[in-house]
Amino acid sequence: MSEHCCPVPRAIDPKYRRALWIALAVNASMFAAEVVGSWVSGSLSLLADAIDFFGDAGNYAISLAVAGMALATRSRAALFKAGCMGTFGLFVLGRAAWQWQAGEPPQAHTMGMVAAAALVANASVAALLYRFRGGDANMRSVWICSRNDALGNIAVMLAAVGVFGTGHSWPDLAVASVIALLALSGAWGVFRQARGELRAAAS
Numbered sequence: 360m361s362e363h364c365c366p367v368p369r370a371i372d373p374k375y376r377r378a379l380w381i382a383l384a385v386n387a388s389m390f391a392a393e394v395v396g397s398w399v400s401g402s403l404s405l406l407a408d409a410i411d412f413f414g415d416a417g418n419y420a421i422s423l424a425v426a427g428m429a430l431a432t433r434s435r436a437a438l439f440k441a442g443c444m445g446t447f448g449l450f451v452l453g454r455a456a457w458q459w460q461a462g463e464p465p466q467a468h469t470m471g472m473v474a475a476a477a478l479v480a481n482a483s484v485a486a487l488l489y490r491f492r493g494g495d496a497n498m499r500s501v502w503i504c505s506r507n508d509a510l511g512n513i514a515v516m517l518a519a520v521g522v523f524g525t526g527h528s529w530p531d532l533a534v535a536s537v538i539a540l541l542a543l544s545g546a547w548g549v550f551r552q553a554r555g556e557l558r559a560a561a562s
Contacts (some may be wrong), residue, residue, distance in 0.1 A: 375491055379423050382484045382505065386416040386529035389480050396473030402465035403458055404515045404535040407451045411511060411538065412477075414447050415504040427528040431560040441546040444504075454498035454533045455539070465525035465531050471516055472548055477510035485509050510537040 393409035396402070418440045485505040514534045521530025 376423065378487045378491070379419050381487060383416055383419040383423070385484050386412045386419060386481055386508075389477050390416060391542070392475060393473055396469055399507065400466040400469035400473070401463065402470045402515075402518075402531050403451075403455060404518050404531045404538065405465075405470055407454075407535040407538045408474070408477060408508070408511050410447055410451070411504075414443050415508065418504055421543060422426045429560075434553040434556040434560065437549050438557075441550040441553065444542045444546035444549070448539040448546065451535055451539035455536045458528070459532055464522050464526055464528045468484060470522065470531070471519035474512050474515035474519060478509060478516065481505060481508040481512055497559050503549060506523065507538075507541045507545055510541060514538060 390409055390412035393405050393412060397405035397409055421436050424436075456562060485508070487503075488502050488505050491502060511534075514537050518530040518534035521533075522528065
């Protein structure tokens with residue numbers, strides 16, 4: 360592609376910029392809602408999802424900041440976002456391992472209701488950003504964040520069912536770990552593409 364050979368700023372689709380602003384607002388709002396839901400229910404999977412919302416809001420803000428800049432700049436921003444996604448995944452895995460021994464079952468009903476609301480929000484954002492999933496690493500990272508969030512919300516809802524049915528906390532902790540692994544997988548994919556774009560831009 361010519362953009363890889365000549366990394367100069369390109370015109371930004373106004374629809375993409377508007378979609379990012381909407382995604383930023385939705386993620387910031389749902390971060391607050393899930394923090395409250397996690398505190399009320401005692402759910403680690405909701406807390407993991409809340410932290411993910413916070414990270415995504417930051418990612419969308421970064422994407423807005425670098426939109427229209429040179430490919431190398433956007434790829435470096437994608438590398439930073441990959442690092443954030445990976446750090447989040449490792450944090451949640453560590454917290455899940457720590458709580459495995461001494462965690463009490465969370466409130467399944469609260470978990471389910473908050474996760475359902477989050478799923479509606481994330482599915483809407485994912486649908487909004489679907490058309491941009493095939494762009495550069497920066498745009499791809501935005502799509503991956505939205506996809507992972509929607510999958511994570513479904514997993515939290517399943518965890519709520521598991522907690523309700525078993526009376527134990529392990530479904531909540533298991534789903535929190537799944538969310539963390541999704542973050543790590545997404546981070547690796549974005550890192551590989553961004554690194555390739557930087558090499559292409561330098562050649």
